[in-house]
Amino acid sequence: MKKLYWMSLIASAVLYAIPFLLSEYFWWLIFVFPIPLLYLIRTTDLSFIHGYVWGCVTFTLHLSGGIYVIVCMAHEAWLIGVVIGVAMVLYQALCPAFLFWCSAQTVHLFSISSLIMRLLIWTITLWVFIVWTDWYSMWIFGAQEGYPLMHPLIPLAQQPFLLCCLPYVGKQILTGLFLLVPVSCIVLLWYRNYKALLLWCSAIAPWFLCVWVGEVEMCHRDDWQSKIKSLPYMTCSTVENPVVVIKIVGNQLKKIITQYPQTEVIIMPESAFNVTDFAELPELIQLWNSDCLGKSIHLIFGASRWHNERYYNSLHWVYDGVLQGCCDKKHAMLISERLFWWGDGDLLRRIYFNRSLPIALSSHERVKLSLSENVEFVPYICSELFFNELPDDTCTNTPIVVIVNDTLFVSSFFAAYIQKLLILLTRFKAVAWQREIVYVSYAQSLFIDKQGKIKEINC
Numbered sequence: 001m002k003k004l005y006w007m008s009l010i011a012s013a014v015l016y017a018i019p020f021l022l023s024e025y026f027w028w029l030i031f032v033f034p035i036p037l038l039y040l041i042r043t044t045d046l047s048f049i050h051g052y053v054w055g056c057v058t059f060t061l062h063l064s065g066g067i068y069v070i071v072c073m074a075h076e077a078w079l080i081g082v083v084i085g086v087a088m089v090l091y092q093a094l095c096p097a098f099l100f101w102c103s104a105q106t107v108h109l110f111s112i113s114s115l116i117m118r119l120l121i122w123t124i125t126l127w128v129f130i131v132w133t134d135w136y137s138m139w140i141f142g143a144q145e146g147y148p149l150m151h152p153l154i155p156l157a158q159q160p161f162l163l164c165c166l167p168y169v170g171k172q173i174l175t176g177l178f179l180l181v182p183v184s185c186i187v188l189l190w191y192r193n194y195k196a197l198l199l200w201c202s203a204i205a206p207w208f209l210c211v212w213v214g215e216v217e218m219c220h221r222d223d224w225q226s227k228i229k230s231l232p233y234m235t236c237s238t239v240e241n242p243v244v245v246i247k248i249v250g251n252q253l254k255k256i257i258t259q260y261p262q263t264e265v266i267i268m269p270e271s272a273f274n275v276t277d278f279a280e281l282p283e284l285i286q287l288w289n290s291d292c293l294g295k296s297i298h299l300i301f302g303a304s305r306w307h308n309e310r311y312y313n314s315l316h317w318v319y320d321g322v323l324q325g326c327c328d329k330k331h332a333m334l335i336s337e338r339l340f341w342w343g344d345g346d347l348l349r350r351i352y353f354n355r356s357l358p359i360a361l362s363s364h365e366r367v368k369l370s371l372s373e374n375v376e377f378v379p380y381i382c383s384e385l386f387f388n389e390l391p392d393d394t395c396t397n398t399p400i401v402v403i404v405n406d407t408l409f410v411s412s413f414f415a416a417y418i419q420k421l422l423i424l425l426t427r428f429k430a431v432a433w434q435r436e437i438v439y440v441s442y443a444q445s446l447f448i449d450k451q452g453k454i455k456e457i458n459c
Contacts, residue, residue: 005044006053012037013054017061019155021417023424027155034126034182041118042190045107051100055093062150063089065415069408070335077351084335091140092147095132099125115190123183130175135389141340145387149421152178157427160452162210167434177206224375224399227264228438229256230445230457231272242275242284250287257295265371267440267457270302270313270382270405278303278316278323289321296320298371302381302403310360313337315379315403317369327369328362329381330392336408366393369401377401377438386425391433402426404441419443427452 015033018026037054040046067085074081103125112118135146148154153174156162166174184203188196231252249268257263278285290296299318304311305326312328332338337359339348369377378393380402391400409419423444430437430448437448438457445457 005040008036008040009046009050009054010057013057014061016058016152019152020062020149020421023155023158023417023420027158030152030155031178031181033152034123034179035185037126038119038122038182038186039189041122042115045104046100046122047104048097048101052093052097054100055096056089058096059089059092062147063092065409065412065418068412068414069418072412073335073408074351080347080351092133092137095137096129099129116187119183119186123179127175127179131172138334141334142338143334148386148425149418151175154421154424154428157424157431157452160427160431161213162207163428163431163452164210164213165206166428166431171432177203181207225447225457226262227375228267228457229260229263229265230267230440231256232269232440232442232445240274242277242281245273245275246281246284246287250292253288253297253299254293257293257297261295263295263297265298265300265375267401267403267438267445268299268301269441270315270403271304271407272301272403273303276304276306276311278305278318279326282323285318285323286321288318292321298375300369300377300379300401300403302405304356304359311357312362313359313381315381317371319371325369327367327379327381328364329359329384330362330364330366331381331384331387332359332361333383368393368395368398379403385429385437386422391435396435399436399438401438402440404439406441406443410443423454427454 012033012035015029015036019028019030019033063085067081067088070085071078071081103121106112106121107118112121130152133146134148134151136144137146139145151171153163153166153171163174165177169177180203184196184200188200190196231249253266256266275281286292288297288299296319299316301316301318303314303316305314305316305328306312307326307328312326313332314329315327317324317326329337334340335352339352339358366378366380369379371377376395376398378391378395378398378400380388380400382402382404384392385400385402404422406419406422409415409422419441422441423439423446426437426439427448429435430450431452434450436450439446439448440457447455447457449455
């Protein structure tokens, strides 16, 4: 019997990971992962150790790609990366272990024998775990944030019409409706009567309503979208000579303008260049003016810069060979852009920042880029979009442009699923925020509408 419930426990953890690892094919399994876990509470008193094992399996699978990247970034000191990854899993697993213990103690303290009440307590436990992981789980590393790529609603963005209620009911209520589906399945398995069947029908009704409403085709391409192209496949970040970099990009820009004469805006990903002094290269940037390209265009790209003796990861905006402005990043990714305060020492700096510097965070308000009368964007740089629960700009009707550096994930089979999750999370944000998003990374360039539907930019 013990083997059976341990198998059920591990099956729940694996089923939680598969919809994220293989989202294109198994996104629908996300509805199933709570069932083996909740079914156990009828016959088994789950405890701290059960929660810790469940958490270790869950986070090992979910974070496997990130751990692989951390190990690769450490190069010769890869063992340090392994230690960091293992420590991350062991730390994150403490939350479900503690929640399992609290739920078990609540059941024993109040002598709860009702199966429905037990099911309610453990459902609340799962809900609290989801919220903690999504919002707060990374606080120990110096920022009040969680791990947004693990929320169970994210795989549903694979079929975004299932999220049509999200803008109206909000993320937390929709999470509750999501959990009601496996809960109703458990009740039906336990009682097998018409009341249980009625509960199950009520639980799946909102989701079938979304299916019945149907998959809406993406709206026709607006005029401003036809003016935008991307240049996502550049490797300029590996070229050290600024003159060579700017000439290479200039040749690519001319090819795009020749192929798509209507182009007015060309967007490149985050960290497209390793040149850090564009503001001091006005003569070179003139190689991107109308005389050289044959047309005046707006060029948006990511590159680092020094400003007031601080090192920023920035979005640059150039028009007709003149730098119009820079937007500095307000969020820093753990390990790749910053170290946690209690680990910010010589050892980790030598390992992870021997070729670059930790970035400074901007405190400026996010501003709108008014490129022309019909083309306006609010810029976000990579993790600024992913780690913001709500938009931190006030231009609610203006499309968002987000530039992303996903090279660490694209280049590895083991981490490739994270690149796909970033797109799913962006589609989720588009629905939740009701904002159109222009998404440009090294792997893909997409228009994403308010329904979460996608369309390639360069088509």
